[in-house]
Amino acid sequence: MFLLYEYDILGAFLIILIISSLIPILAFLISGILAPIRKGPEKLSSYESVIEPIGDAWLQFRIRYYMFAPVFDVETIFLYPWAMSFDVLGVSVFIEALIFVLILIVGLVYAWRKGALEWS
Numbered sequence: 001m002f003l004l005y006e007y008d009i010l011g012a013f014l015i016i017l018i019i020s021s022l023i024p025i026l027a028f029l030i031s032g033i034l035a036p037i038r039k040g041p042e043k044l045s046s047y048e049s050v051i052e053p054i055g056d057a058w059l060q061f062r063i064r065y066y067m068f069a070p071v072f073d074v075e076t077i078f079l080y081p082w083a084m085s086f087d088v089l090g091v092s093v094f095i096e097a098l099i100f101v102l103i104l105i106v107g108l109v110y111a112w113r114k115g116a117l118e119w120s
Contacts, residue, residue: 075104 082089082097111117 075100 078100079097082093086094
């Protein structure tokens with residue numbers, strides 16, 4: 001029979017804390033030891049595309065997109081459970097989802113009117 005009082009909870013917590021602290025530290029140390037240190041033209045060149053970059057990579061971007069767009073992406077994920085169980089939940093949940101979508105549309109219209117979606 002499993003009896004919780006037979007185990008030292010504080011000791012187990014400390015062991016888990018030590019192990020969970022050592023794993024990332026060891027991962028960084030091992031990658032630092034095994035990683036190649038040589039720097040050459042291949043290492044410093046762009047590898048994502050064939051086109052060579054023009055100009056400086058340090059450009060300032062407007063933060064407006066990152067303030068509004070992820071909100072709508074994350075919030076629409078909440079529609080997935082409603083869609084999966086639509087036939088079981090009934091009309092009341094459909095009305096709730098409709099209200100949720102209307103709130104998202106109001107937020108999108110607000111962001112659009114504020115000029116947060118302008119790219120220029």
